[in-house]
Amino acid sequence: MSRTARGSKNGSPKKSLAEQADRHVLYERAVQDPKNDARTLNKLYRRYRKQDALVLREDFCGTATLATHWSKSKPNRLAVGVDLDRDTLAWGQEYNVKAAGPDVASRVTLVEADVLEGGGPISDIICALNFSYCCLKERRTLLEYFKVVRAGLQQDGVFIADVLGGPDAMRASEDSHDHGDFVYRWEQAFFDPLTHEMECHIHFDFPDGSSLSPAFSYEWRLWTMPELTDLLLEAGFSAVHRLWEKTTEDGEGTGVFSEPKRVENWDQWWTFIVAER
Amino acid sequence: MAMAKSSSKTKKSATSKKRSTAKRRPPQAEQADRYRLYQSSVQTPSADVAFFDRVFRKLRGRAPRSLREDFCGTGYLSATWAASHRERTALGIDIDPEPLAWGKAHNLTTISPKAAQRVQLVQADVLDGVGDRTEVACAMNFSYGVFKERELLRRYFQVVHDRLEDDGVFFTEIYGGTEAIVELEEERDCEGFTYVWQQERYNPIDHHTRCHIHFRFPDKSKIERAFTYDWRLWSIPELRELLVEAGFQRPAVYWETTDEDGDGTGEFEVTEEQENQESWLVYIVAAK
Numbered sequence: 092m093s094r095t096a097r098g099s100k101n102g103s104p105k106k107s108l109a110e111q112a113d114r115h116v117l118y119e120r121a122v123q124d125p126k127n128d129a130r131t132l133n134k135l136y137r138r139y140r141k142q143d144a145l146v147l148r149e150d151f152c153g154t155a156t157l158a159t160h161w162s163k164s165k166p167n168r169l170a171v172g173v174d175l176d177r178d179t180l181a182w183g184q185e186y187n188v189k190a191a192g193p194d195v196a197s198r199v200t201l202v203e204a205d206v207l208e209g210g211g212p213i214s215d216i217i218c219a220l221n222f223s224y225c226c227l228k229e230r231r232t233l234l235e236y237f238k239v240v241r242a243g244l245q246q247d248g249v250f251i252a253d254v255l256g257g258p259d260a261m262r263a264s265e266d267s268h269d270h271g272d273f274v275y276r277w278e279q280a281f282f283d284p285l286t287h288e289m290e291c292h293i294h295f296d297f298p299d300g301s302s303l304s305p306a307f308s309y310e311w312r313l314w315t316m317p318e319l320t321d322l323l324l325e326a327g328f329s330a331v332h333r334l335w336e337k338t339t340e341d342g343e344g345t346g347v348f349s350e351p352k353r354v355e356n357w358d359q360w361w362t363f364i365v366a367e368r
Numbered sequence: 369m370a371m372a373k374s375s376s377k378t379k380k381s382a383t384s385k386k387r388s389t390a391k392r393r394p395p396q397a398e399q400a401d402r403y404r405l406y407q408s409s410v411q412t413p414s415a416d417v418a419f420f421d422r423v424f425r426k427l428r429g430r431a432p433r434s435l436r437e438d439f440c441g442t443g444y445l446s447a448t449w450a451a452s453h454r455e456r457t458a459l460g461i462d463i464d465p466e467p468l469a470w471g472k473a474h475n476l477t478t479i480s481p482k483a484a485q486r487v488q489l490v491q492a493d494v495l496d497g498v499g500d501r502t503e504v505a506c507a508m509n510f511s512y513g514v515f516k517e518r519e520l521l522r523r524y525f526q527v528v529h530d531r532l533e534d535d536g537v538f539f540t541e542i543y544g545g546t547e548a549i550v551e552l553e554e555e556r557d558c559e560g561f562t563y564v565w566q567q568e569r570y571n572p573i574d575h576h577t578r579c580h581i582h583f584r585f586p587d588k589s590k591i592e593r594a595f596t597y598d599w600r601l602w603s604i605p606e607l608r609e610l611l612v613e614a615g616f617q618r619p620a621v622y623w624e625t626t627d628e629d630g631d632g633t634g635e636f637e638v639t640e641e642q643e644n645q646e647s648w649l650v651y652i653v654a655a656k
Contacts, residue, residue, distance in 0.1 A: 353576075
């Protein structure tokens with residue numbers, strides 16, 4: 092991560108907006124919608140289990156804002172967040188878990204570990220969101236991960252991941268979104284059709300001309316829906332559901348998902364894949 | 369596969385009756401032979417033969433002699449292979465008797481009788497692995513896309529591996545790019561007709577795709593859906609993983625080189641890293 096500070100012309104000690112910014116705060120504002128995600132996870136669970144889920148494991152949890160919101164959403168809910176990055180977890184413990192108050196905090200456990208190690212209580216839902224499982228680039232590693240996930244689920248537990256696709260996901264491109272006090276920029280720097288490896292960055296640009304660029308970088312293999320389906324079945328899951336969001340006439344998502352056998356390929360899409368243990 | 373039909377035929381005859389008493393010339397689509405059109409618009413077997421020869425020599429230090437062409441259709445490549453050297457033999461396998469019969473009548477009669485004797489065109493399922501082992505095996509024109517399940521494609525690659533000589537090499541092709549996974553129709557002018565490639569649909573949920581080849585003629589007649597394909601569009605990483613699982617060494621990807629203007633040169637070189645493009649077509653080479 093490099094910080095470019097171009098805020099002050101006269102060399103005064105005034106810090107640029109980039110220097111004052113906290114990239115985790117910006118990330119949560121720009122990318123995450125944990126309250127809604129917690130609701131969606133439960134909705135997807137209910138779809139197959141006809142009851143509410145209580146225990147969630149959030150793999151690749153980062154700042155664990157989703158895990159925290161999960162425990163916040165019902166008094167009897169437990170959440171475990173697993174991530175490899177100690178600093179991010181520490182940030183999440185301070186600003187999300189602790190900030191949610193002692194009751195919620197007592198029901199959220201953050202674990203610094205490799206998701207391939209599993210651990211934590213047996214869960215109703217294990218989720219891997221924001222395409223983070225894409226950092227596992229080898230087929231056999233992703234298979235191993237799915238086996239670990241399956242072993243960490245209740246008999247009637249489900250695994251939920253999101254999937255990114257469409258031709259626009261498979262080429263170099265840049266997208267930006269203005270949040271008022273900063274601009275969020277998603278850059279796909281490179282996509283290699285030989286390996287489906289892609290390199291992406293998140294940048295934050297500020298009105299004073301300073302920026303966090305890149306604030307976050309990702310090296311992924313963009314896994315496709317049929318590949319994930321094959322791997323989940325190979326890992327022993329009993330059923331795999333490929334969901335697709337219904338849209339309005341303008342192409343806006345409605346939050347309602349169905350399981351069509353066939354759809355038209357959109358320029359870019361992201362959706363959920365759900366696997367029943 | 370839909371046979372030749374011309375939707376403009378009825379319209380044409382209705383108007384020509386009024387206009388003229390002269391004998392109506394049959395629409396070009398009716399006179400055309402879809403296999404001939406296919407061969408002239410889609411295939412360049414001499415380039416494939418040269419490529420197999422060059423890469424095999426590089427890998428094995430000798431010229432290859434025996435070829436197995438799976439999904440051979442009319443056996444055009446097999447015939448070209450056998451005709452390219454007096455010691456070369458070819459075994460073409462296809463499940464469809466119609467193109468095989470066409471190939472025997474048209475492709476094996478246009479090479480020398482001796483070369484024709486070195487070609488065997490056999491009706492069989494490629495999964496059965498019939499025939500002797502060969503030094504080179506190939507599956508061209510993406511026909512392995514008919515195997516839509518991972519298990520099935522791996523089984524096919526295992527059969528290929530088994531039917532190769534101990535130092536044999538397998539060649540196949542794959543197409544892709546951002547335009548390969550959308551609905552699309554594109555035309556290309558060929559001698560005396562227009563070749564049309566249509567991607568009728570592509571399903572991102574299972575990567576099944578349905579494509580057609582149409583031929584259109586200057587007199588407006590056409591052969592719609594001369595060929596139809598129901599495939600799974602496999603990706604390069606998927607093919608490489610499956611080939612390794614089937615016992616091959618790590619497969620190489622040969623990418624077409626481009627000139628200063630970015631146009632394809634027809635030459636293919638090994639690559640390890642590429643930026644995705646709208647459309648690409650590459651050779652995959654897997655050594656046993």
